[in-house]
Amino acid sequence: MKVRCGSCRNEFEVAGPGKYSCPVCGSVNVVRDQTTATPPAAVGGYPAAPGVVAGDVPGVVPGDVPPPPPPPPQPPMPKIECPECGFGFFVGQIAVATCPNCEAEVETGIEVAEESDD
Numbered sequence: 001m002k003v004r005c006g007s008c009r010n011e012f013e014v015a016g017p018g019k020y021s022c023p024v025c026g027s028v029n030v031v032r033d034q035t036t037a038t039p040p041a042a043v044g045g046y047p048a049a050p051g052v053v054a055g056d057v058p059g060v061v062p063g064d065v066p067p068p069p070p071p072p073p074q075p076p077m078p079k080i081e082c083p084e085c086g087f088g089f090f091v092g093q094i095a096v097a098t099c100p101n102c103e104a105e106v107e108t109g110i111e112v113a114e115e116s117d118d
């Protein structure tokens with residue numbers, strides 16, 4: 001095996017581990033056994049994964065929720081009362097309705113955008 005002198009950087013052949021004097025400068029170089037000096041690069045087990053606890057998951061439990069309230073009833077037509085005969089009846093989106101009982105014209109009070117009919 002070849003070793004390099006620590007003093008003069010001269011390479012010289014040695015038989016193995018031991019102490020050798022440099023043939024150039026005479027310095028003693030200690031040669032270690034390099035064949036068993038390199039340990040395995042990676043040795044060991046895999047890192048333990050953190051424990052995942054599965055089980056009770058907080059959440060909404062169905063079955064205890066009250067039903068949604070029904071939508072408020074919306075009368076499609078307003079109801080008015082005839083001032084002449086007192087008959088109550090439904091009218092549409094009209095300003096003046098005709099009483100179906102006495103045929104009197106009754107103002108419904110509903111503001112309707114009417115087309116001017118001069």
Ligand SMILES: [Zn+2]
Nearest residue numbers: 005008022025
């Ligand atoms: Zn040397």
Ligand SMILES: [Zn+2]
Nearest residue numbers: 082085099102
């Ligand atoms: Zn009437």
